[in-house]
Amino acid sequence: MELRQLRHFVAVAEHGHFTRAAESVHLSQSALSASVRALEHELGASLFERTTRSVLPTAAGRTLYPYAQRLLREAAEARAAVARLESGETGTLAVGTVQTFRAADLPSLLAQLHRAHPGIEVALREATTTELFDALVTAELDLAFVALDARPLPPGLVALRTYTEELVAVVAPGHRLAAVAETDPAGLQPYPFIEFEAGTGLQTTVDALFVRAGVHRDVTFRVGDMDRLLDLVRHGLGVAVIPEPIARRSGLHRIGLRPGPPHRTLALVCRDPAPSSTAARLFLDLL
Structure with missing residues (x-):
């Protein structure tokens, strides 16, 4: 069962007519009819009574209708939530730092991010370099300012900035x-x-x-x-x-x-050279 099939089903149920429903979803009538037939085949039930004058939902159609509405509404809400996340309207950013990091003004950077994107929730954790490495590997942190020595970074971590x-x-x-x-x-x-x-x-x-x-x-x-x-x-x-x-x-x-x-040497470390988190990318833009 696909969302597009449910969208086509709801259009027919609400318009009571295949031609008008096809126009509303920008499909040909034959394509819309094929989509509804495929949904009926998958469900093993007829969803509409087709007459010469109208199209009426069957008992199965009436049962499916509220579920289809809810699924489509939730899908639209999910798309909107992801869009807000990708735009920086919402999101989370978990940053770690060693106690002695002074190479950049971290409080000022976090304040700038908050002013520009107040919907992003920021968490800051202060710990040792070893603890920050562990938190990065387990995805508890998105980014971390760490102090380095001669040893290489742990596998799976990369330095985005060095100081x-x-x-x-x-x-x-x-x-x-x-x-x-x-x-x-x-x-x-x-x-x-x-x-x-x-x-x-x-x-x-x-x-x-x-x-x-x-x-x-x-x-x-x-x-x-x-x-x-x-x-x-x-x-x-x-x-x-x-x-x-x-x-x-x-x-x-x-x-x-x-x-x-x-x-x-200090470094800003992450799991990926190009972080997937929009909040992390917006923070990096401030550096």
């Missing part, structure tokens, strides 16, 4: 290094370290920086919250290596690192 951020050391204004503008990793070795512990990304990139330099660090604090890390540094409890945009906003003394400067 680089310089890494710098930060210390409290009264720290012994507060007068130093630049140093190498060995120059930081005598001091206790405060580590941002968030797995793949910043943590592994900083670890690799000191391993390559052959420098062993004395990590006395390990925290998973960047604001807490900055407070610990601000109170003179150690030195930390963090992205320069975060360091700049913190008001702490920044120390450039050589050789380099070293940097970390």
